[in-house]
Amino acid sequence: MFQIKKTLLVSMLPALLSVALVTSVKASSEHHQHAKDLNFGSFTKENVLLTPKDYREWIFVGAPVTPNDMNDGKPAFPEFHNVYIDPTSWNHWKKTGEFRDGTVIVKELTSVGTKESASGNGYFPGEFNGIAAMVKDSKRYPDKPGNWAFFGFESYEARQGIMQADDACAACHKTHAAQDMVFIQHYPVLRAAKPGEK
Ligand code: HEC
Known part of the structure; x- marks a missing residue:
């Protein structure tokens, strides 16, 4: 036994x-x-975003492209727009389907390089060209639409961004973006991870 x-x-x-x-x-x-629940944005005392580092290791959500030859040579950003969201806000998005306070979204611009390759004709990424970013923070930006501040950057070497006027960036995002001023209609990665979405 x-x-x-x-x-x-x-x-x-x-x-x-x-x-x-x-x-x-x-x-x-x-x-x-x-x-890992940390904030990825660093700021000056005036709440200006310091140039983000290591964002290529964040979550990559998509790469829209508005090439010159489809826009009479005059698109605002003629490059690929490689879009990244910081990991803490990605986790929050997966749980809630919302952009939390502290969300940092970086759009890295990559030129259109060659238009043909072994796979066929198309638009192929060339070289890195610069970045833009948006940050949601109700404490830092209580008066901005949706609490989002938009930043341009003179170069990768610039220490900090340049805060953009609402009519330069926010107005178009507010009018046309599908959720909370972010163009989730162009990011299947975000839509697929949103709770309750297919
Ligand atoms: C005329 C409309 C318009 C204006 C003005 C505009 N954007 Fe956007 N922006 C878009 C669209 C559409 C997308 C998504 C598709 C794409 O990247 O082309 C986008 C994407 C972005 C993204 C990635 C997150 C997202 O919401 O899709 C960032 C960051 C961004 N823009 C920053 C800026 C900044 C900074 C400015 C001002 C210098 C600006 N935008 C001005 C239309 C606009």
């Missing part, structure tokens, strides 16, 4: 061990999650 019980216990050991393991992995990932 005792012998049987012992065998039973031994045969259950892997299961017991894996329960313990799962519990500890879960605990550590929750801890990890919490540790």
